[in-house]
Amino acid sequence: MRTAEHYFEVPLDHSDAQGETITVFAREYVSAEHTEEAAAELPWLLYLQGGPGGRGNRFSGLGGWGKAAAKEFRILMLDQRGTGLSSPADRKTLPLRGSDRDQAQYLERFRADSIVADAEAIRRTLGAAPWTVYGQSFGGFCVLSYLSFAPEGVREALITGGLAPLAGPADRVYQATFRRVAARNAEYFGRYPQDRELVTRIARHLRETEEVLPDGSPLTVERFQMVGSYLGGNTRVDGLHHLLEDAFVSTPGGDRLSDAFLEQVRGLVSRAANPLYALLHESIYGQDEATDWAALRVLQDYPEFRPDAAAPLLTGEMVYPWYFDQDPALQPLRTVAQLLAEKNDWKPLYDAERLALNTVPVAAAVYSDDIYVDRDLSLETAAGVRGLRVWETDKFHHDGIADDGEAIFGRLLGMVRGVRS
Structure with missing residues (x-):
């Protein structure tokens, strides 16, 4: 070429x-x-x-x-x-x-x-x-x-x-996509049933043990759930299984998440390469009204996706305010994101x-x-x-x-x- x-x-x-x-x-x-x-x-x-x-x-x-x-x-x-x-x-x-x-x-x-x-x-x-x-x-x-x-x-x-x-509001988008992601989780865990317990184990481990990504930022349950981005793929979905199989290694202090796993997760959860995705994502559905963290609001209707759920499901495209608390690439932009979420006079798209x-x-x-x-x-x-x-x-x-x-x-x-x- x-x-x-x-x-x-x-x-x-x-x-x-x-x-x-x-x-x-x-x-x-x-x-x-x-x-x-x-x-x-x-x-x-x-x-x-x-x-x-x-x-x-x-x-x-x-x-x-x-x-x-x-x-x-x-x-x-x-x-x-x-x-x-x-x-x-x-x-x-x-x-x-x-x-x-x-x-x-x-x-x-x-x-x-x-x-x-x-x-x-x-x-x-x-x-x-x-x-x-x-x-x-x-x-x-x-x-x-x-x-x-x-x-x-x-x-x-x-x-x-x-x-x-x-036409809006953004809430109807997330009502639909939460249902789709839940169904995709079920399909995935039907394909790899051993990964259901592994995902639950990782979430439980993260609640009890501090784990840090290679960029120095914390790996929390809600950030780990973002690996559900694999679920949007056809053949790529198998990459999620390959990621999860790298999760734990034995150490003198007990089982910890491996460096290989943490490095792969960092590439999936960091928005350093595309910060506008987090800043503007909900605005792509905004017309004449504030989006006001629509995904977080709709999340309340789907408790199985909550990070404190006993066996939390993996998430999809949703953007939440805590992105701007936990991602070093987004932390300086927290107030900017809030102002965009509050904007209530978006022009028609x-x-x-x-x-x-x-x-x-x-x-x-x-x-x-x-x-x-x-x-x-x-x-x-x-x-x-x-x-x-x-x-x-x-x-x-x-x-x-x-x-x-x-x-x-x-x-x-x-x-x-x-x-x-």
Whole structure:
């Protein structure tokens, strides 16, 4: 493959084109099967990454969906604002904005509506015709915002595991996903019954014994529960079993958690690489109302997920206030997070009337057992977008494109072009 790096200056606030600007980075990927002259004539495909807070993928080679897309597209991999090389926002850079309130007000402009406005500014700068847009997970949420506010920039749209509810409150999202995660726990422990007692043993051990991660932060029961992120995968779910089998070693002071286990857990529970995920996650569901730690509020209806439960279940995408007490990468941002949770005048992320009149070809993969983006809410949204074609499947989980991205991409592209459904 060949790559090219692009840096763009875009308004921080797109309603104030003459105001402050930020830098947005994107990397272009082109298959070496195309000559440079032929590649220059290829249409663009914009990829919108999951998250929020995740930088664009760094390809070391074209495989999976990227291999399929590169047959006929120039791929533009966007670092969404605040991530990667796009004016990164974290505990080290945000204090440059000033007070906690100044930092929170700055981050209010880092949601899907601003990401879409960035994309349109970039498209115009590149002189590109309306492009194909592919959104995975939160990237799919951004696609819905794109179709709401700038459909003229989209030739066709593909979405995998990313049909967001078009209306709030955030509570209904967590009511659905807690149920999905509980069912996935049951499925996992049915597959690995010995791990049910092991998870309970680890939780009991953490209540009785202080364990510290390699970064010096505590491993608590609630942080350990975050390893449930494995449950969102298809083949990746087996990685949870491999993690748990490393848990305990015998020491002169009795059984303790092994260094190998603690290092693996650190990589799963730290938000050092993507602090915006914790800061902005609930805001992706916020429209006209405060999210106010919705996941914590809904948790009260699901006591089996409480860290003080006798046999606590593992959790999914939920974000809680204690993240900002226990994660060193988030501790300086605790007040900023609280201010964002309290914000009660978020702008709409979608235009339901415009989506009901949509004319852009759209195809979406909906995963029946997705623990992050609920199947029922996804189908509700699909019904509100004119012409959106759904492929529902139980063969994949949320990260399906990591398992068979080439086939999934090809199927969706065929659907928007009327080849298959």
